[in-house]
């Protein structure tokens with residue numbers, strides 16, 4: 001299993017200048033190669049390299065290795081674009097959007113991510129520095145910060161290329177690690193996870209990951225965004241973009257924390273994890289308008305992926321189950337009735353009298369569906 005570790009380089013001023021000049025050069029070269037590829041309809045790495053290799057080395061001051069990476073980056077970008085077009089992700093044939101995408105060559109921002117292989121970038125784990133090729137020569141001892149966990153993963157599993165990028169005034173270095181496959185342990189029951197608004201995630205064990213503080217923050221962001229959107233100035237647009245990234249990072253951090261807690265709870269209890277199939281979450285949850293915005297902007301899909309990913313790392317079994325009627329079905333006797341749910345937070349079975357927080361009851365439903373689903377798929 002592959003995972004990425006993102007660390008923050010902290011270059012000294014003269015190092016930062018060299019890194020900036022380097023990213024600027026490789027991305028300018030990539031944009032030039034991209035224009036040529038688009039114009040001549042040459043998109044394959046090998047063919048493209050024959051056309052441009054010599055010239056980008058000379059014109060942009062790139063070493064051989066860096067020039068190859070530029071060409072490969074462009075070829076990869078077009079391969080992704082063409083795959084997206086083929087899959088219909090940019091509109092139907094003949095649609096305005098698709099025509100627009102295909103009419104122009106791909107552009108690369110001056111700070112866009114650029115891959116460095118082991119010959120261009122080496123890691124000194126003990127010193128927490130990297131040594132990196134730049135157009136101003138090899139830059140040694142560029143410091144970086146990372147958590148203890150990240151350092152351990154990097155030291156043990158880092159493999160292949162790392163991406164350097166500059167965004168919102170910050171440097172990022174993204175390393176790929178291959179941690180291999182861990183066998184999945186036979187689960188001793190399942191931990192059900194219910195996803196929602198008031199509580200982003202609730203487990204059948206009673207663990208509740210509240211969205212209260214988060215939703216407040218998101219509302220604040222939304223207000224700010226609205227004010228910025230009203231202004232049509234360039235600086236407002238730039239601020240808006242920055243805001244959006246900041247929000248995305250905030251959501252990702254929160255999702256990471258929640259996913260980690262869920263997987264930890266499952267590991268501690270020896271259970272597998274039953275997650276609701278996310279397909280239906282927007283249809284299933286009917287809401288008043290302010291909440292609807294919160295739901296639509298929350299990345300449940302990302303949370304689901306993070307849980308899956310952390311579960312796989314920990315060797316925890318994971319199943320996806322159909323969440324239909326989990327808000328109305330009694331997790332004790334199975335009785336389904338709208339009246340079982342007198343209000344948003346309360347579940348109280350009209351048949352057997354079982355009472356529980358509504359989200360916990362739903363999580364228990366999901367847990368028992370997980371048990372069934374696992375039994376069926378492992379019957380052979």
Ligand SMILES: [Zn+2]
Nearest residue numbers: 330333349352
């Ligand atoms: Zn009941």
